[in-house]
Amino acid sequence: MVEIQILDKTDDFMRFIVRGVNAPFVNALRRIMLTEVPSMAIDEIVILENSSILNDEVLAHRMGFIPLKTDLDSYSLPEECKCESEFGCNLCRANLTLEVEADDKTITVYSGDMKPENPSIVPVSDKIPIAKLAPEQRMKFEAYARLGKGKKHAKWQPVSMSTYMYLPDITVDVKNCDACGKCVKICPEECLVVSDGAVKVQNEFECTLCMDCVDACPKDPSAVDVSWDKSAFIFKIESTGALPVERIVIEAIKILDSKVKEFSDQMKKGK
Ligand SMILES: [Zn+2]
Numbered sequence: 001m002v003e004i005q006i007l008d009k010t011d012d013f014m015r016f017i018v019r020g021v022n023a024p025f026v027n028a029l030r031r032i033m034l035t036e037v038p039s040m041a042i043d044e045i046v047i048l049e050n051s052s053i054l055n056d057e058v059l060a061h062r063m064g065f066i067p068l069k070t071d072l073d074s075y076s077l078p079e080e081c082k083c084e085s086e087f088g089c090n091l092c093r094a095n096l097t098l099e100v101e102a103d104d105k106t107i108t109v110y111s112g113d114m115k116p117e118n119p120s121i122v123p124v125s126d127k128i129p130i131a132k133l134a135p136e137q138r139m140k141f142e143a144y145a146r147l148g149k150g151k152k153h154a155k156w157q158p159v160s161m162s163t164y165m166y167l168p169d170i171t172v173d174v175k176n177c178d179a180c181g182k183c184v185k186i187c188p189e190e191c192l193v194v195s196d197g198a199v200k201v202q203n204e205f206e207c208t209l210c211m212d213c214v215d216a217c218p219k220d221p222s223a224v225d226v227s228w229d230k231s232a233f234i235f236k237i238e239s240t241g242a243l244p245v246e247r248i249v250i251e252a253i254k255i256l257d258s259k260v261k262e263f264s265d266q267m268k269k270g271k
Contacts, residue, residue: 007205012238014245017167017205019232026164026233032252035151038077039158039242040070040094040121042143049140052109052131059131059141064155066111067124067240068094068145072251074120077147092146094121099140102133109139121145124241158248161238166228168207172199177223183213192224199224205234 003019018026042063047056054062074091076082081092095117100109112126133139150157170191177199184192184199189206192199192213213224239245 007234009245011244012241013236014249015234015236017232017234019167019229021233022231023233026235028256029249029252030162030164030235032255033159033162033237033248034157036149036255037158037243037248037251038070038072038147038149039156039240040068040075040145040147041153041155042066042068042096043146043148044144045141046143047141049138051137052133052139054131059139062130063141063143064153066128066130067242069120069122069124070147070158070242071118071120072147072243072247075147077149088144088146094118094145096121096143096145097141098130098143099138100133101138102135104135106132106134108132114143158240158242159237160240161236164233164235165209166230167232167234168204168209169227169229170201170204170207170213171225171227172201173223173225174198176219176221177217178219180218182216182218183224186212186216188212 001020003017005017005019006014007017008015045060045063047059050056050059052059075094076092078088078092081089083089083092087093096114097117098109098114100107100113109130109132110126111123111128111130113130114123116122131139148156172192179194179197179199181194181199184194187207188210189203189208191201191203191207193202194200207226209226209228211226214222214226217224237245237248239248243251
């Protein structure tokens with residue numbers, strides 16, 4: 001049975017334990033989050049004026065990587081949109097415009113200077129620098145954001161981190177241990193502590209399985225043993241801010257589900 005235990009959660013970050021699964025399953029989820037959960041990014045830009053020192057191509061590339069808040073329920077992927085138009089429609093494209101001029105001193109153009117057509121499709125932060133403008137330099141463009149997938153371009157990845165590791169299991173053999181504290185000192189994650197004259201395990205979930213504590217123990221065999229549970233994983237996900245982190249997980253599961261269903265439908269057809 002699959003069991004999930006959430007350890008930390010904010011809007012953009014989640015760390016949880018999942019038990020009762022295997023590595024291929026969690027790896028499929030990880031890869032789907034990276035490459036197949038859609039998010040919004042600037043895909044096309046019409047530069048009307050640019051007298052900054054950034055050339056147009058660099059500016060366009062930079063704009064693509066500004067994470068945008070994504071509304072998966074109101075927009076569709078351009079290839080799945082009913083409009084079937086290359087240019088797009090209101091359901092598959094969101095417009096943002098920018099017009100900035102430096103008067104008599106140097107200024108920085110920020111992501112927050114863009115004016116969105118749809119107030120819900122905006123940069124995740126107003127403070128992402130785009131370029132510096134010297135006096136009298138101008139920048140004016142229209143940008144078109146579309147939904148896309150990370151497998152086509154990294155700018156569409158909704159996650160900046162999606163990793164998992166086996167759930168660590170640290171044990172100290174009290175009969176063999178004389179509490180010298182060498183293992184405690186070497187652990188960078190402070191997973192061990194000496195208390196009441198014995199080494200005890202704390203913050204077990206922080207362990208990175210580096211095995212330094214096992215090697216640091218002067219006893220032979222080592223009094224510290226680190227192993228891991230092959231059916232339990234610690235998953236860490238950080239969203240770019242495009243989507244709430246739990247929505248990314250749920251969308252990834254939906255995608256995995258539809259792939260399995262398609263596979264089974266094709267198998268039935270081939271019978
Ligand atoms: Zn459309």
